[in-house]
Amino acid sequence: MLGPRKTLESLAHRETGHSLAKTLSWPHLVALGVGAIVGTGIYTLTGVGAERAGPAVILAFAIAGAVCACAALAYAEMATLIPAAGSAYTFSYAAMGETVAWIVGWSLILEYSLACSTVAVGWSGYLVGWIQSAGVPLAEMLLTGPFTGGLINLPAVLVALAIMGMLIGGTRESATLNIILVIIKLAALSVFVAIALPAFQADNLQPFMPYGFGSSEIGGAKRGVMAAAAIVFFAFYGFDAVATSAEEAKNPGRDLTIGIIGSMLVCTVIYMAVAFAAVGALPFQELGHSAEPLALVLRALDQPFAAHVIALAAIIALPSVILVMMYGQSRVFFVMARDGLLPRALARINPKTGAPTRITLMTGVSIALVAGIFPLDKIAEMANAGTLIAFIAVGACLMIMRRREPALPRLFRCPQPYLVGTLAIAGCAYLLFSLPTDTLIRFAIWNVAGLIFYCLYSRPRSSAGRDLAAQRA
Template identity: 80%
Template sequence: MFGPRKSLASVTQHAEGHALAKTLSWPHLIALGVGAIVGTGIYTLTGVGAERAGPAVILAFAIAGAVCACAALAYAELATMIPAAGSAYTFSYAALGETIAWIVGWSLVLEYSLACSTVAVGWSGYLVGWIQSAGIHLPAALLVGPHGGGIVNLPAVAVALTVMGMLIAGTRESATLNIILVIIKLVALGVFVTFALPAFNADNLHPFMPYGFGSTELGGEKRGVMAAAAIVFFAFYGFDAVATSAEEAKRPGRDLTIGIVGSMLVCTVIYMAVAIAAVGALPFQQLANSPEPLALVLRSLGQPLAGHLIALAAVIALPSVILVMMYGQSRIFFVMARDGLLPRRLAAVSPRTGAPTLITLLTGVGIAVVAGLFPLDKIAELANAGTLIAFIAVGASMMVLRRTAPEMPRLFRCPAPYVVGTLAILGCIYLLFSLPSSTLTYCVLWNAIGLIVYFAFGRRTSIVRRNAAA
């Protein structure tokens, strides 16, 4: 019904010149996860979430984290069972069939490309705020896209292209630099909590849920805890990139479990502490939609130097999120091309670095264009829609493979798999329908375009179909 399935035995077998080099150990994988998760979500979307849920943005972070925790457990089981690049796309191909795998892969392209663009726009906001606080003012037309009356968000374009160059230089080198950037981010968030928490004022938490719990349309915008959860969900899902790196892990059975589960635990604790400190220190109306909410809190508390340093840390370290997300998208494209669903020449890897250079170049240019022209909140919402579809597929794939391949060794076994898988699916469906209706419309259009590409090209050139026919 959903096309041929890729056999579990063939998932890790690849032709010469189309296999990725094994260069990553568990510290690299934890840093990939934390690098992707701790980023624009906490540095910039805290303000967007506060605007949609008020002080209950704290609860929105907790709900989004709980849904992601269920998905992360499913990811950990599947990634250690199927140590191949492609994450949710590869899992779906083995469990649910080629057509579903294509939809998931196409949705992951949406996730990663728009996630990169979102972070690039968020990074631009911190850079501009930091430069302006130093008394330097840049031409407004080069700091915002056409939606804001400008020409292009030039800093966002520049950072996307710079990160692309780093990835082309090599995976291990990029991952090592990412560890350094992650440490800078964590230190900066620790400084923020240290300064903001003593200024906690319980009055700032009233009313706690000014727009209610559910996602409702108010003034043309979705409001409520679940509406905020549907967008701050963006802040948690970087662990998908850890699963995408499975083929490049030196010891995938051990390292992937540590990377996926470890990064989620670390980041959930960090997010809750930062959200409580931010909302407790400043009324949510002042935080709402600020492009640099954490720096704003510190400046408002009479700590301009700390605010300046937080903004500087974001400028230095947020590119690590772009690095991880761009890495993830290039690997999804790479695996789809290797399977014949996209032009196979895109799956060539560099003999020097063992990384897919051409696909990384195309990915980086596409991300730079989106980052230069579109606003942060709209990009994040659409990226979330693609991710939620992928997470639903992962929950389903884990449960299906428990039935169809019970004999396969599972180096990490998800506890209560049918309960966790069902909760991941239901939670993601609820969050999906908490997104604005326009976002859902764009998501449907994106996947309709994808299905046209699949039936016009991918279905005819699929290697799995060709092997089955032979």
């Protein structure tokens, strides 16, 4: 039993006091996408990917980008067909029913919260490296969580709480600041490529695939191109946060299409250039053990000032990723609460800012706690599991809605929808099962707990369920 489905008419209806303000135009949405996509993935996970795949991390980025491109096309059509907050959760509610929507929403909560925490930990690595390179001693116990020998990652906690405060201040103000941060970030990456590319050495690409193509256990860890793709996949998502903002877009049909497709195109080009320059300039073994691989490359090239500037740019600009991901999670939380699947009191909107203050506060505190305790790679793997489930669901929604409602007007029509949907599902499923076994076990436990909560609390209080019961009566 998949539960009641929401009609497109019901998705367009908003109760007074539970409707988000329309404050975002397409430049804000492109910046939201780029701000989320270009971040920890390229600044820090380049090293993690190189450790798992060697120089073939370049190929891992290409594979992850191709899978995300299929998902992005599906998202673009669904977001313009259903311009309501909630992204994959809302699409699944309309196409497949409440139970599937709950699983997707529960996975999105995991995705966004852990994505924010991952970036906060990555940001902390750059901040610590930048300060220590200036000769300033720091208390090691406050720079890393208990799983890596410390007490708490205090910088990661503080940046998460600071971003929470910005979002509570209002969506438009946060999105405008995000544009500025994105410009800084892109300028820094351009400087990195300009310096590192001339130092390219072909020998650094040999052997290109030291651990093979598939994902296999080597030395107690999963290695290979697909194992790397399963984690650097984190580097590409972010356009789903654009879809989450659909209800706040001034012109959803135009703005969402430009925001989703535009941000993916810009970021794919950037990622290929940066990854190629990094692994060409420095052996992958050295990249794999650094929390700040791009700055490491520049220091190895005897460019200490440039390394200092790149690290500073990361410190300034990486919070834009936290901002977008925390924004996305708060909106998924908000819509689930508005639907009655979470306590409806959480869906209250602040009349001054048009933002859901309570849900944002809860989101920020939970993210700060995770960032303060867990290491970067473990958080990213769990975040990827949640995202892959959401992308699989959107690929399915694309095909279901094309078959069920072929005549509905679509402001963006995905080319070859059944091929694109199938590729998105197959590619994401392969990446999902390329994740470490313990990650998949933890993800399964998370979803079992979620389904128990749904059966005991959410389903009896669902507004869609009550509406369906009233219609039958």
